[in-house]
Structure formats: C-alpha cells, structure tokens
C-alpha cells in the first residue's frame with residue numbers, strides 16, 4: 459500500500475532496511491533480576507532541584523510533588539532557583555507558605571540586574587562595587603533564610619564582558635562574593651561545563667549524537683567556546699583560592715565520565731563536595747568504578763536529582779544506589795535521553811547510603827538538620 463511504502467522510505471529499518479538513529483529503540487531481550495524499590499531506604503535530602511524553573515508558581519504541581527516526596531521518603535528538597543531580593547521573597551513565599559519544613563532555598567547572583575540582555579556593557583556585574591553590593595544582598599538573603607548560593611552553567615559559558623569575551627569563572631572581581639559565602643557559612647553549588655561529548659564535534663563518533671542532534675544549542679564545540687579543561691581549571695582555581703568556602707560540584711563536578719580525574723580534584727580540594735544529579739546515566743555504565751568512588755568519598759557526596767522529576771525517574775535513583783540490578787533504564791523517557799544505554803546498580807552499603815541520602819547534607823547545608831529530624835520523628839512509624 460502507498461502509505462506503507464511512504465513509511466518504509468523514512469529509514470524505519472523495517473525488513474532490514476536502513477534505520478534512522480532517531481528511530482532506534484531496541485527492546486532488550488535480557489531477563490535479569492528486577493528489585494522493586496518503592497521508596498528510599500532512608501530519609502533523603504535532594505540537594506539539586508529547580509522548583510522555580512520546573513514548576514514556575516504552580517501550587518497544584520507543588521502539592522502533587524510534596525505527596526510524591528512523602529511516598530519516596532524525600533524529607534526535603536533544596537531549590538536552587540531562589541534568585542535575590544524581591545524574587546527570593548516570592549520563591550520563599552511559594553515554597554514556605556505551606557511547606558516550610560520540606561524546602562530550603564539557595565540564592566543566585568544577579569549578574570545582569572536591570573541591564574539589557576543583549577548588551578553586556580550594561581550589566582550590573584561590570585559596574586564598580588558589584589561584588590560588594592552582591593555580598594550585601596547575600597547577607598540579607600541569608601537573614602531571610604537562604605541556605606546557599608547556586609551558580610549556573612552560563613557562568614563560564616554564557617555571561618559576557620563588555621568587550622564580548624566570556625566572563626571568567628576565576629575573575630578576581632568575584633572573589634569577595636565567594637569569600638563572603640565562607641563567612642556566612644553557606645555552600646556554593648556550581649555547575650561548570652557539561653558532558654564531555656557536548657564539547658566534541660556532533661558527528662558519527664559522538665556518543666551523545668542522538669540528543670545533540672535534537673538540541674543543537676547544547677553543543678559547546680567550536681572556537682567560540684572555551685575548552686572543557688579550561689573551564690574546569692578556572693573553577694578549580696576558584697575553589698583552591700577559597701579554602702574556607704565549601705563548594706558542591708554539581709553533576710559529579712561535571713566529569714562523571716572520568717572518575718579518576720574527579721578523584722584528583724577531591725584529593726586536592728578538601729572543600730569540594732559532589733552530587734550526582736542527572737548523572738546516574740554515567741555512573742551506572744561503570745558500576746564497579748562508581749561504587750568504589752562513592753565509597754571512597756562517602757563523606758563528601760550528597761544526593762541530588764535535578765528534579766522535580768516524575769515518580770518513575772525517582773525510583774531509578776533508589777534502584778541505582780540501593781540494588782545490584784543490571785541493565786535497567788535511568789529515565790522514564792524512550793529512547794533514553796542522555797545516552798543510548800542502560801545502567802547497573804551500585805548496591806551501596808547502608809552506612810554509605812545514609813551519608814549520601816541525608817547525613818552529609820545535614821552537616822553542610824544550613825536549615826537541613828532540623829528538617830530531617832522533624833521528618834524522621836514524624837515518619838518514624840513508616
């Protein structure tokens with residue numbers, strides 16, 4: 459039939475014809491053990507969530523997610539999108555009005571303020587006294603309940619100087635801000651660079667081709683971008699220069715593909731912590747190395763997801779950390795969105811899981827300990 463002929467011309471692979479990678483969604487024939495992990499083994503602190511960017515101000519969605527937190531034993535989430543000033547107040551009001559006990563909030567640096575998006579020379583960060591003003595705003599935010607500072611990927615890969623060059627992560631102009639976070643005893647969570655494949659040419663050798671071909675703007679390949687190594691080095695200099703400030707390298711410091719390299723950083727910087735948000739895809743394809751790594755640095759690894767995510771994805775996190783199941787998905791999406799592979803669990807010992815899920819967060823992040831204790835007391839009979 460004509461319709462069938464048209465279909466088969468679209469590289470659908472039928473009858474052994476050519477197949478477009480976008481259509482490749484193979485069904486695994488493996489029959490392996492499936493452990494149902496309906497909720498985490500211990501209370502969980504999710505240190506990497508985006509309640510502003512993912513929910514905007516949708517109260518119903520918030521209530522739904524708090525119900526999911528209850529089912530999954532997530533005691534609290536750290537929302538990283540608190541911004542500063544009146545926007546911080548709005549976010550706080552949104553999350554704390556009904557669930558003050560379940561959320562803490564991080565502030566963000568307001569690099570642009572009232573400047574024009576497309577004209578970096580008008581940005582607040584290039585005016586004299588910017589760092590000092592930001593420190594004052596942060597001090598105020600901490601008084602209002604802020605528990606940390608989040609730096610986004612655009613810091614290093616997007617924000618620009620008046621001459622058009624990219625703002626450097628280790629530009630000494632920002633030093634007073636990082637030092638102040640140490641004095642205020644709030645950690646900085648920093649997202650630097652991105653997966654290794656995002657810096658490679660988007661061609662047939664790229665292991666994330668499928669995803670990059672759908673999101674060309676995620677590629678940082680080319681001369682207009684600094685290399686991944688340069689970005690890591692600048693971030694590391696910043697961490698080394700501020701030993702009294704605690705830094706959380708978001709997404710396993712964005713180098714889960716090379717755990718030996720992250721190990722070097724962990725040895726060199728005692729003030730560096732890690733969290734695995736949206737990177738169980740990477741850890742789970744090297745489960746033995748990942749297990750050893752997570753056990754070695756068990757005192758400085760926190761739990762994070764990059765959510766709020768659908769319930770199904772949360773379960774994959776529990777299954778990854780708590781079981782030795784093999785060859786299961788890391789996401790509810792088909793085909794898998796961050797690499798066309800499956801993962802194995804790392805089956806962490808209970809004492810390591812406890813540190814990862816909540817104990818380390820209670821030591822590092824203001825406002826967490828009392829919330830975890832209240833949650834544990836309330837749910838002790840569960």
Ligand SMILES: [Zn+2]
Nearest residue numbers: 506508735764
């Ligand atoms: Zn994130």
